[in-house]
Amino acid sequence: MSRIATRFAQSKAEGRGALVTFLTAFDPDRATSLEILRGLPKAGVDVIEIGVPFTDPMADGPSIQRAGQRGLKAGATVPGVLDLVRALRATEADTPVVLMGYYNPILAYGVTRFCADAAAAGVDGLIIVDVPPEEADEVEPHARANGLDLIRLIAPTTDEARLPRVLGATTGFIYYVSITGITGTRSADYASLAPAIAALKRHTDLPVAIGFGIRSPEQAAIAATVADGAVVGTALVDTLAGTLDADGRATAATVPAVLSQVAGLAQAIRAARKQAA
Template sequence: MSRIATRFAALRAEGRGALVTFLSGFDPDRDTSLAILKGLPDAGADVIEIGVPFTDPMADGPSIQRAGQRALKAGATLPGILDLVRDLRRSVRDTPVVLMGYYNPILSHGVARFCADAADAGVDGLIIVDVPPEEADEVEPHARASGLDLIRLIAPTTDEARLPRVLGATTGFIYYVAITGITGTRSADYAALAPAIARLKRHTDLPVAIGFGIRQPAQAAEAAAAADGAVVGTALVDTLAATLDEGGRATPRTVDAVLDQVRGLAGAVRAARKAAA
């Protein structure tokens, strides 16, 4: 099994959901980014998502857009992100790593070459925001050949007729977008999550992680109790940004502030299923 499947199976056996963390690679600089990423597993992250900065991030809210701009200013490129993952894998062996980004840099790199390079670097899965399942054949064969999971975003607006097609092109886990709109702009309606997840589970055995709009430990706990995991990104990016100096540079507080927040989120996610029981 892939690292992603292995991790979700282990968590299911433990009776708890996953904490999936998102941060933009190279934000605010390569060394600080790598230090945070290396610390995530011990802080309680079960899956690490790394954002690939892009100049036109249409699904990202203001916080993640600014993170991407800081990363690009720090020299982030797609090959640079893959090199960052290689360095991460020197110490983080078992935690799944997912790259989240947009198709243009992948297309410029060459799809087949990118998938092979990503797998060689230690990447386990891809979330390509702007490639719909109807165009999956541009990426899916190359991802499969390289052993990469292709993770799909499913929104509240995805209807029953389209759902089988979306799920049919998905491996690893499903990323359920809890709100309509861009990241980090508002919170989810948690009362509506349980029936939405139940609808997905009628169509697939894949794990479901809920993202977009999760900022507080209590919200992460609700999401992890309703599904198989919670994805937290904007809240972590905002914490990182709040520690930077006036020039946007890391300070001695930056790494610890993010990892302390992850510990709080992880504790809430781990307690969620116990509380429900």
């Protein structure tokens, strides 16, 4: 099995949901970014999602847009992000790594080359926000040939007629977007999550992780109980940003603050199903 499938199977066997975290590569600099990434598994992260900075991130809210700008200012490029993953893999062999980003940088790099280089660097999956299933044939054969999962976003507005098309082009896990709109702008409607996930599960056996709008340990615990996992991104990016100095540089508080927050999220998720039982 892939690292992604193995990790979701492991969390299920342990009777808990999985914690997926998102942080932007090179935010606020390469060294700090790598130090945080290396600390995530010990803090309790099951899947590491790394944002590839891009100048026009249409699905991202202000916090992640600013993180992308900091990453670009720090010198982030597609080769640089792949090198960051290689550096992470030098000390972390088991935790799945997913790159999340946009098609333009991949197209500029070369799709065939990108998929081969990403797999060689230790990437397990891709979330390409602006490549719909109808255009998946531009990426899917190259991803599949290199053992990369293509993870799809499914929104509350995705109707049951469209679901088979989306799910047919999805591997690894499903990223369920709990809100309509961009990341980090409001919280999820938790009353609607259970029926929405139940409806989705009627069409697929893939794990489902809920993201967009999850900020607190309590919200993460609910999401990871209703589904197979919770994705937390903007809340971590905001914590990181809050530790930077006036010039946007990392301080002594940056790494510990982010990893402490992650540990709190992981602890809440691990306790949630035990409390519900």
